[in-house]
Amino acid sequence: MRVLIVEDDDILRDGLKVGLALAGFTTDAVATRESAEAALAAGSFDAVVLDLMLPDGSGTDVLKKLRDARNDTPVLLLTARDTVADRVSGLDMGADDYLGKPFDLDEVAARLRALARRSAGRSTALIEWATIRLDPARQSVEKAGTPVRLSRREYAVLHALMSQPGAIFSKATLEDKLYGWQEEVESNAVEVHIHHLRNKLGPGLIETVRGIGYRLGGDS
Amino acid sequence: MRVLIVEDDDILRDGLKVGLALAGFTTDAVATRESAEAALAAGSFDAVVLDLMLPDGSGTDVLKKLRDARNDTPVLLLTARDTVADRVSGLDMGADDYLGKPFDLDEVAARLRALARRSAGRSTALIEWATIRLDPARQSVEKAGTPVRLSRREYAVLHALMSQPGAIFSKATLEDKLYGWQEEVESNAVEVHIHHLRNKLGPGLIETVRGIGYRLGGDS
DNA sequence: GCGCTACCTTAAGGCTGCCTTAAGGGACGT
DNA sequence: ACGTCCCTTAAGGCAGCCTTAAGGTAGCGC
Numbered sequence: 069m070r071v072l073i074v075e076d077d078d079i080l081r082d083g084l085k086v087g088l089a090l091a092g093f094t095t096d097a098v099a100t101r102e103s104a105e106a107a108l109a110a111g112s113f114d115a116v117v118l119d120l121m122l123p124d125g126s127g128t129d130v131l132k133k134l135r136d137a138r139n140d141t142p143v144l145l146l147t148a149r150d151t152v153a154d155r156v157s158g159l160d161m162g163a164d165d166y167l168g169k170p171f172d173l174d175e176v177a178a179r180l181r182a183l184a185r186r187s188a189g190r191s192t193a194l195i196e197w198a199t200i201r202l203d204p205a206r207q208s209v210e211k212a213g214t215p216v217r218l219s220r221r222e223y224a225v226l227h228a229l230m231s232q233p234g235a236i237f238s239k240a241t242l243e244d245k246l247y248g249w250q251e252e253v254e255s256n257a258v259e260v261h262i263h264h265l266r267n268k269l270g271p272g273l274i275e276t277v278r279g280i281g282y283r284l285g286g287d288s
Numbered sequence: 289m290r291v292l293i294v295e296d297d298d299i300l301r302d303g304l305k306v307g308l309a310l311a312g313f314t315t316d317a318v319a320t321r322e323s324a325e326a327a328l329a330a331g332s333f334d335a336v337v338l339d340l341m342l343p344d345g346s347g348t349d350v351l352k353k354l355r356d357a358r359n360d361t362p363v364l365l366l367t368a369r370d371t372v373a374d375r376v377s378g379l380d381m382g383a384d385d386y387l388g389k390p391f392d393l394d395e396v397a398a399r400l401r402a403l404a405r406r407s408a409g410r411s412t413a414l415i416e417w418a419t420i421r422l423d424p425a426r427q428s429v430e431k432a433g434t435p436v437r438l439s440r441r442e443y444a445v446l447h448a449l450m451s452q453p454g455a456i457f458s459k460a461t462l463e464d465k466l467y468g469w470q471e472e473v474e475s476n477a478v479e480v481h482i483h484h485l486r487n488k489l490g491p492g493l494i495e496t497v498r499g500i501g502y503r504l505g506g507d508s
Numbered sequence: 509g510c511g512c513t514a515c516c517t518t519a520a521g522g523c524t525g526c527c528t529t530a531a532g533g534g535a536c537g538t
Numbered sequence: 539a540c541g542t543c544c545c546t547t548a549a550g551g552c553a554g555c556c557t558t559a560a561g562g563t564a565g566c567g568c
Binding site: 135139140141142152153155156159160161162163164165172174175177178179181182183185186187205206207208219220 | 362372373375376379380382383384385386392394395397398399401402406407409410411412413424425454455456497498499500503
């Protein structure tokens, strides 16, 4: 947990630095807007404690430049001007939290922990096989980077196959994944969907294991 | 943006409900710990406003049970006991923000917006996609720089879609975000709103994924 | 090589789900 | 109280998907 402190008042800055260090944070502290932007451009921080009143500009400029650079680091604003309007505008400007002076060190630390906790852990579970990429969250499929439009059944078949790459799925198993118990099907529907998938994704991806079923094949 | 309000004081609860509705949130309000836990187990909310003092238990119990269930919904604590120790313990218990009474409705709304956008993985207040720009704070929308007048429902649908660009939202999911529990709808209202949005924002923005739902499409 | 079986391919029909339009009612402001 | 806007509901039409079915093709045993 590395935190950048931007605060021009020497006493406050040192207090924050010591207090947050005690709370287990690694801290870097700067006093001006310019050095703040330099630090943010140079290093990567897990959070920023940002005073709004700086000698060479406003903290909002720092915040705006940070967001414009597509930097998502959580920012906790700190300010003496503590009206509701200030808070609202600060938050809507892209800050994640707002504290008015005087503040309590323990609370600053607690709010930083909350911000860090929230910003951590955002993972997407993509399934990849050969040049095919399947995104379960978006129910979308790409082949070598270009999106492929699949119908619902086609997607369901592919999703089943890719859920266990290399494993063999019988037609009966695939039907179970495609249809509810009430809508049993008596035809070669699965074969047709496989055929459509091969048309859209190219040959060699879906292998036929004669007499048993289908599986992802070719290379890995 | 659907928000659960947990507050036992009738006047405060109604005030929150009205105020947040004005700020563009869809709200459900409950007064007890038990009904709060039931609501959280049943529905999916984008955020929770949680009073700590409830007649049949503490809000911390609700929060703890929520986190134990691996539910990451952002929680904004609300309380009369406003000491630093309370705030710290609340935040460290898994809350994402903390406001002491008396609070300002605008600030509650602003903090909820901040929580929601951070929870969605965004850092900037404005959401942009293709030529569309949406400002959650002002509930305004622009297409290629020129403002577009959207009704409340239309805005809500668009906001939901833009909160996760590219992700697919089923009609059921969109209804969840548009309507509270008491105002369930049994019709094709969502389809009609989508249609109106397409008229106002141009074709190609909202894609239909047949049998699954809608999403923002085309380019980025 | 022959026949059998399992699978592939193609096309057509039915059906589900979505789009579009329009009308009625309710909320809100004037 | 009236007008306006918006929201919901409902019905008709259309498009795309899914299934079915029939004929063709490749593997396998004899």
